[in-house]
Amino acid sequence: MLTVAVAIAVLAPYLILYDPLFYYAELEYVNHPPTLKHPLGTDILGCDVYSQFIWGFRSALAIAVPAALLVGIIGTVAGLVSGYYGGLTDAVLQRINITFLVWPSVPFVALIVYSWGGYQARAAIILGVAFTLWTTTARVIRAEVLSLKNRPFIEAAKVSGASSRRIIFRHILPNVIHLTFLYMTIAVASSLVLEATVNFLAMGDASIITWGRMLAFTLTLHRGYAPWWIIVPPGMAIIYMVVSSFLISSGLRESMRITTMKF
Amino acid sequence: MRRSRISIFLGKKIVGALITIFLVMSILFVLLHSVPGGDIATRMHPFGSARQKALIRQQWGLYKPLYEQYAIYMKRIFTADYAVFRDQEVDAMDILLMFLPYTLLLFGTATIISYVIGTYLGMRLLSRKGRWKTFISGTSIVLYAVPAFVLAVYTRTWLVFKYHVFPSVDIAATPAWSMLVNLESPTLDQLGNMEVVLSGMILPLIVLVMVGLARPLFLMKDQMSAIVDEPFVVTARAKGLTEDRIFSRHVARCALLPLLSDASVNLALIFSGGILIEYIFNWPGIGQIFFKALKVMHYPTISAAIFLLTIMLLISMFIVDMLYAYLDPRVSL
Numbered sequence: 167m168l169t170v171a172v173a174i175a176v177l178a179p180y181l182i183l184y185d186p187l188f189y190y191a192e193l194e195y196v197n198h199p200p201t202l203k204h205p206l207g208t209d210i211l212g213c214d215v216y217s218q219f220i221w222g223f224r225s226a227l228a229i230a231v232p233a234a235l236l237v238g239i240i241g242t243v244a245g246l247v248s249g250y251y252g253g254l255t256d257a258v259l260q261r262i263n264i265t266f267l268v269w270p271s272v273p274f275v276a277l278i279v280y281s282w283g284g285y286q287a288r289a290a291i292i293l294g295v296a297f298t299l300w301t302t303t304a305r306v307i308r309a310e311v312l313s314l315k316n317r318p319f320i321e322a323a324k325v326s327g328a329s330s331r332r333i334i335f336r337h338i339l340p341n342v343i344h345l346t347f348l349y350m351t352i353a354v355a356s357s358l359v360l361e362a363t364v365n366f367l368a369m370g371d372a373s374i375i376t377w378g379r380m381l382a383f384t385l386t387l388h389r390g391y392a393p394w395w396i397i398v399p400p401g402m403a404i405i406y407m408v409v410s411s412f413l414i415s416s417g418l419r420e421s422m423r424i425t426t427m428k429f
Numbered sequence: 430m431r432r433s434r435i436s437i438f439l440g441k442k443i444v445g446a447l448i449t450i451f452l453v454m455s456i457l458f459v460l461l462h463s464v465p466g467g468d469i470a471t472r473m474h475p476f477g478s479a480r481q482k483a484l485i486r487q488q489w490g491l492y493k494p495l496y497e498q499y500a501i502y503m504k505r506i507f508t509a510d511y512a513v514f515r516d517q518e519v520d521a522m523d524i525l526l527m528f529l530p531y532t533l534l535l536f537g538t539a540t541i542i543s544y545v546i547g548t549y550l551g552m553r554l555l556s557r558k559g560r561w562k563t564f565i566s567g568t569s570i571v572l573y574a575v576p577a578f579v580l581a582v583y584t585r586t587w588l589v590f591k592y593h594v595f596p597s598v599d600i601a602a603t604p605a606w607s608m609l610v611n612l613e614s615p616t617l618d619q620l621g622n623m624e625v626v627l628s629g630m631i632l633p634l635i636v637l638v639m640v641g642l643a644r645p646l647f648l649m650k651d652q653m654s655a656i657v658d659e660p661f662v663v664t665a666r667a668k669g670l671t672e673d674r675i676f677s678r679h680v681a682r683c684a685l686l687p688l689l690s691d692a693s694v695n696l697a698l699i700f701s702g703g704i705l706i707e708y709i710f711n712w713p714g715i716g717q718i719f720f721k722a723l724k725v726m727h728y729p730t731i732s733a734a735i736f737l738l739t740i741m742l743l744i745s746m747f748i749v750d751m752l753y754a755y756l757d758p759r760v761s762l
Contacts (some may be wrong), residue, residue, distance in 0.1 A: 261445065261448055261449060261452065262452065264445075264449050265449050265452040265453050265456070267694065267697050268449060268453060268697055268738075268739050268742045268743065268746075269453055269456065269701075269735075269739075270700060270701035270704070270735070270738055271698075271701040272701055272702075272704055272705065273701075273704070273719065273723055273731070273734075273735070274460075276723055277457075277460040277461070277464070277723075278460065280464045280726070281460055281463035281464045281465070302694065355574065359576040362576055362578075362579075363576060363578060363705060366578050366705075367704075367705070367708065367720065369723070381578070381579070381582060384582055384586070385582070385708075385709060391586055391590040391591070392582075392586055397582055397583065397586060401579040401582065401583060404575075404576060404579055405571070405574055405575050405576075405579065408574040408575070408576070409570065409571060409574040412570065412573070412574050413570075416570075
């Protein structure tokens with residue numbers, strides 16, 4: 167399912183019929199039901215919905231995938247360090263973890279986007295999403311490291327004089343990397359939702375065409391009652407992407423035989 | 430002995446919570462100060478005269494170096510002093526506290542209902558086989574994947590505006606909020622207000638329950654399938670208990686505990702999702718006010734809202750932790 171999305175995102179410049187930001191000023195083209203010329207109609211600004219819908223795959227993947235990668239990296243490193251060293255390091259990192267956990271996610275991303283201005287909105291959204299989502303990954307990896315730490319092979323490595331950096335990255339990391347991949351697939355789904363949410367609240371960048379931005383007008387310009395061709399395509403696309411990454415993660419989970427997990 | 434242990438546990442938790450609040454507000458300070466576009470005074474009082482702005486700058490210490498500003502900000506946060514001017518009677522925190530009962534009403538009810546239904550379905554899913562099982566687990570996967578706001582926009586568009594299944598009530602526009610101010614002498618008029626609130630609450634409640642249902646359900650299912658192979662279940666079966674009784678009495682009770690420990694993480698997600706649902710359904714809660722303050726960057730309201738949300742979250746996480754320690758004898762305080 168995700169391959170289709172990636173293919174659409176890659177081929178987006180060839181699939182769109184119009185420039186997604188191009189709009190008609192004439193009233194008869196505004197908010198028009200689907201026709202042959204515009205397969206999904208036009209929205210309230212006079213833009214072609216189909217082109218925005220296709221272009222949305224591109225921006226969704228361009229935000230969700232780097233965010234998930236960052237979540238994996240930050241979460242794994244924080245989990246490894248706090249699980250292996252323990253003591254004060256662990257306490258400090260756990261406190262930071264809880265801090266980011268209790269920060270309400272949407273305002274956090276919004277404030278990062280605000281403070282970076284419109285110049286780096288995409289990077290700001292990626293960073294904000296990654297900062298809010300790394301906590302669960304770090305917790306799970308920390309728990310796994312704690313149980314691995316007392317195994318004989320770690321002690322053997324310690325006795326043979328390996329430095330702690332070598333133990334962490336050569337001996338413990340290969341044993342927890344599967345969890346990183348699992349939580350990265352979950353992070354793709356969560357970051358898609360969070361990114362769509364921020365754009366839906368019009369707190370992201372208005373010049374990036376995303377599904378959240380397409381849905382945002384339903385509350386502001388349509389006053390709640392929008393026609394179906396405006397709300398169905400972006401909503402269904404978000405659901406499609408999230409379900410596909412969710413299915414990948416549950417498949418991964420079954421292949422790893424992890425019975426219990428936290429999201 | 431046990432008493433002193435409890436007090437040590439309490440002390441540790443409280444110190445941890447204070448540090449967490451401090452860190453949260455420090456991050457907020459950094460973020461608020463890195464937002465471009467002039468200093469705080471203009472944002473706090475956009476149409477104020479130069480003299481008023483000078484007063485604000487002086488009271489919030491904006492003439493001083495950054496570390497002193499930080500100290501003043503922290504002092505104001507922890508003494509709950511969010512007034513723009515010193516003689517202001519109603520500050521940001523008072524407004525937020527006035528709307529807090531609405532948020533608690535909606536989200537408290539939704540969380541409890543979704544946990545009850547979710548655990549019940551999760552319990553039944555494993556014991557009953559057949560079409561229902563696949564149907565419910567498939568539906569809840571889709572529901573888990575649907576972002577809350579997509580569901581909310583869809584239901585609001587079709588069920589409220591197009592087919593009029595639910596009444597279209599604008600709670601924020603009705604005088605219903607006066608109900609909160611005058612609780613000492615409830616009149617018939619205020620009961621009518623309650624009706625308005627409840628009829629407006631149905632749809633957000635349904636949306637929140639649908640979204641929140643999947644998580645306890647999946648967790649319950651996973652936990653139960655992990656526990657089913659344990660020896661004590663075999664013992665119960667060997668005693669000749671019925672399958673229903675084994676599941677409800679022996680397996681489900683054991684599986685409830687991880688659900689509780691997960692709830693503390695889940696609460697964070699529920700609180701941060703609150704803004705959205707309140708904004709879409711125009712529910713007059715703290716999320717709505719917070720959102721409006723974020724749009725215009727009204728610093729005192731943002732700080733007060735983050736402070737309030739953090740405290741609420743920490744208190745509820747603390748209650749969950751205490752419950753966990755109380756219910757599970759293996760965990761000592």
